[in-house]
Amino acid sequence: MSVLTRPKGLSGAAGPAAPAGRAKRMRTWTPYAFLAPYLALFAVFMVLPIGFGFWTSLHEWDINLPAKPFVGLENYTDLFDPSSVDGGRFWTAMRATGVFTLFSVPLLIVLPLLAALLMNGRFRGRNLYRAVYFAPYVLGVAVVGFLWRFLLDGNIGLVNHYLGLEVQWTTDVPPAWVALIGVTVWWTLGLNAVIFLAGLQDIPRELYEAAMVDGASAWRRFRAVTLPGLRPVTVFVINATILASANMFGQSYLITAGAPADQTKTAIYLIAETGLRQFDMGTASAMSFILAAFLMAASALVFGAFRDRSRR
Amino acid sequence: MTSSFSRRSFLGLTGAAGLTAALAACGGGTKIGSGSSAPASAAPTFSGGEYTGPKVTLDYWNGFTGGDGPHMRAMVEAFNKEFSGRIEVRNVTRRWEDLYPAMPTAISAGKGPDVAVIHNDWVGTFAARQTLIPLDDVVGALELSDADFIPAVWNAGVLDGRRYSVPLDVHSLADYWNKKHLEKIGLSDAPTDKESYEKALVGLKDAGIATPFWMPNKWPAHLMFMSLLWQHGGELYSEDGAKALWGSEQGVQALSWMVEQIDKGFSPAKVAIDTQYAAFKNDKVSFTWDGIWQINDLKANAKSLEWGLSPVPNIGGTPAVWSASHNFVLTSQAGKDPNKVQAAKVFIDSMGRQSTEWAKAGMIPARNSARQDPAVADLPQVRMAQDVSIFHFLPALPGVGDVQSKALELAVAKAVLKESSPAEALKEGVATADKLLADNKRKYGR
Numbered sequence: 001m002s003v004l005t006r007p008k009g010l011s012g013a014a015g016p017a018a019p020a021g022r023a024k025r026m027r028t029w030t031p032y033a034f035l036a037p038y039l040a041l042f043a044v045f046m047v048l049p050i051g052f053g054f055w056t057s058l059h060e061w062d063i064n065l066p067a068k069p070f071v072g073l074e075n076y077t078d079l080f081d082p083s084s085v086d087g088g089r090f091w092t093a094m095r096a097t098g099v100f101t102l103f104s105v106p107l108l109i110v111l112p113l114l115a116a117l118l119m120n121g122r123f124r125g126r127n128l129y130r131a132v133y134f135a136p137y138v139l140g141v142a143v144v145g146f147l148w149r150f151l152l153d154g155n156i157g158l159v160n161h162y163l164g165l166e167v168q169w170t171t172d173v174p175p176a177w178v179a180l181i182g183v184t185v186w187w188t189l190g191l192n193a194v195i196f197l198a199g200l201q202d203i204p205r206e207l208y209e210a211a212m213v214d215g216a217s218a219w220r221r222f223r224a225v226t227l228p229g230l231r232p233v234t235v236f237v238i239n240a241t242i243l244a245s246a247n248m249f250g251q252s253y254l255i256t257a258g259a260p261a262d263q264t265k266t267a268i269y270l271i272a273e274t275g276l277r278q279f280d281m282g283t284a285s286a287m288s289f290i291l292a293a294f295l296m297a298a299s300a301l302v303f304g305a306f307r308d309r310s311r312r
Numbered sequence: 313m314t315s316s317f318s319r320r321s322f323l324g325l326t327g328a329a330g331l332t333a334a335l336a337a338c339g340g341g342t343k344i345g346s347g348s349s350a351p352a353s354a355a356p357t358f359s360g361g362e363y364t365g366p367k368v369t370l371d372y373w374n375g376f377t378g379g380d381g382p383h384m385r386a387m388v389e390a391f392n393k394e395f396s397g398r399i400e401v402r403n404v405t406r407r408w409e410d411l412y413p414a415m416p417t418a419i420s421a422g423k424g425p426d427v428a429v430i431h432n433d434w435v436g437t438f439a440a441r442q443t444l445i446p447l448d449d450v451v452g453a454l455e456l457s458d459a460d461f462i463p464a465v466w467n468a469g470v471l472d473g474r475r476y477s478v479p480l481d482v483h484s485l486a487d488y489w490n491k492k493h494l495e496k497i498g499l500s501d502a503p504t505d506k507e508s509y510e511k512a513l514v515g516l517k518d519a520g521i522a523t524p525f526w527m528p529n530k531w532p533a534h535l536m537f538m539s540l541l542w543q544h545g546g547e548l549y550s551e552d553g554a555k556a557l558w559g560s561e562q563g564v565q566a567l568s569w570m571v572e573q574i575d576k577g578f579s580p581a582k583v584a585i586d587t588q589y590a591a592f593k594n595d596k597v598s599f600t601w602d603g604i605w606q607i608n609d610l611k612a613n614a615k616s617l618e619w620g621l622s623p624v625p626n627i628g629g630t631p632a633v634w635s636a637s638h639n640f641v642l643t644s645q646a647g648k649d650p651n652k653v654q655a656a657k658v659f660i661d662s663m664g665r666q667s668t669e670w671a672k673a674g675m676i677p678a679r680n681s682a683r684q685d686p687a688v689a690d691l692p693q694v695r696m697a698q699d700v701s702i703f704h705f706l707p708a709l710p711g712v713g714d715v716q717s718k719a720l721e722l723a724v725a726k727a728v729l730k731e732s733s734p735a736e737a738l739k740e741g742v743a744t745a746d747k748l749l750a751d752n753k754r755k756y757g758r
Contacts, residue, residue, distance in 0.1 A: 060755070063416060064416040064417070065441060085747050085748055153584050153587055153590075154580075154582060156590055170584040171582040171729060172582050172729075257530060257585050259529065260529070260582065260731060261725045262725075278714050279417075
């Protein structure tokens, strides 16, 4: 309501407050009062858990053991020591997460964009087509995982049977990566496509008409109108996809179970296993903080890359 | 306007206060685990017989999700009927691999089991975690004695001089075989030693079964490895639990034999999890080693398959096979209420007496005397237990489960998948295992 019409007196907060009327409403704590509801939620559900997680990571914190000795940064130094048990396992898992993210993100950007461009056209059965692309996304990860584990099995699976192949999709690398990335693309392509489609429909038709009047070819219109128009959507999609890919857990848990020999065991998989199966919350929290640092850096890079371009 | 603003700020503040209160409540909840070692000293000693306290409800957790589940449910229902109005047992069945991680946390939150069934190799870990409370008096009332049990099963329940578990059954790895396939090469039973087993595999291959014996890299690969290790005369862990011994020469021989089955073409390479069993059900595999608990699954879900069950063949020289046992335990959650402790002891006592009924679920009764009962003596799995000295068990070291999954199982998987040679995989695995064992010693303070 009146937030937009800020009284001028506010900037002179040090001066004597107006004795009465509207100006009196604005005190130094006014902005904090407006912030409070969100701040409370943010503090309760973000700041405190993160702080508690960090505190945990400084201890040898086993859920059920009464003694939780303070070990300082030992959990972290252990993870950075490749000869320690958890260090070796952790960096294998980080590598797995890296490989998966590196190869799945480009596919999960380009393919949904192409699908969205097709879906944006006018043709018969368009709604059916849109539904078909989105359909796998409504399945839960358990359904997707079990379905593909059996379809992809190297010795008794239908995929090898019908294609006449002898590829071990679930127990050998690199085929396991092809399988995991393929399944993930099939499963989540619809979501990114729908976001791109919404972005496409937001681009004003007049821009295309103007470009056509100027004699721009279809490719040129795509480069000069569609892509720039999609920029804000693309930043969002890339970031969300990187985070989603880096958090991959269900697919490798269900389809490969980390095979061969933990090479497809991702960081989140290992964190869940360490914290919730072996109850080693201290190490698991330390792992989470290192993973979070990597993800923040990746997000910063993406935002940085797109910001530079928009300043051109 | 002024009044509306202050009202809203007031609402915001109350909201924040409410959240803070909720948070404080949560904080209290997570702390319970730190001091949950309520001893059962308040409960009177159990001496068998009747339960006389007020009505209680017991939460009972187990992992009998397979063909054994219906038998356990029937036993619980019978118990509930008998004690109707006094003790009600709520049966919660979930997969073992979900049950173990959930149990300690659920118990410290007060939402776990009062009484549960767990495997012998977990008793030590859970007892050290103060998740369990001792049961010495139940064992006394049941008139159980070590003479009637396989020593390894009996001793697994003891930590620092106190007994934490009552054994229910024993189960082991077994050799399942396809009757029709073996008929092709003129066999009516599974071969029992290395020479004849390998000869049978060659014969089966010649008879048109391309890959008669699939070698898994995950479950039950580590159970096969341990069985073979013991057969060759090797040991898993040192007596004091400080050193892993499975990287020995015997270990290399055991693991090499597993890898050999792939090299000789009896198994396809890189078999995925559970595939060997699925292929056996679908008539593609002649031999597969799996737990005896699969008996009921094969009966129910592979009706057209003709199969036989034999002891695991003696490959290494001394007959030996991986085994485990199911054990009743009483949790520290029940320990907070003396009546629950009493009721749970009555329950364990009553279930322990039904071991013949339980044998029909595909298990081997843990008590030597129960195995001689004519009602069960002819069950195929019970016949396998004629010589119980071949049964070998994981030691009940606290934290041994972590060592197994982080080191031994990984080493077996690496060798079977040909990521490294058996000797290298075991060497690397043992180095990891020794570090973990040292960690566990410190962590569980023994």
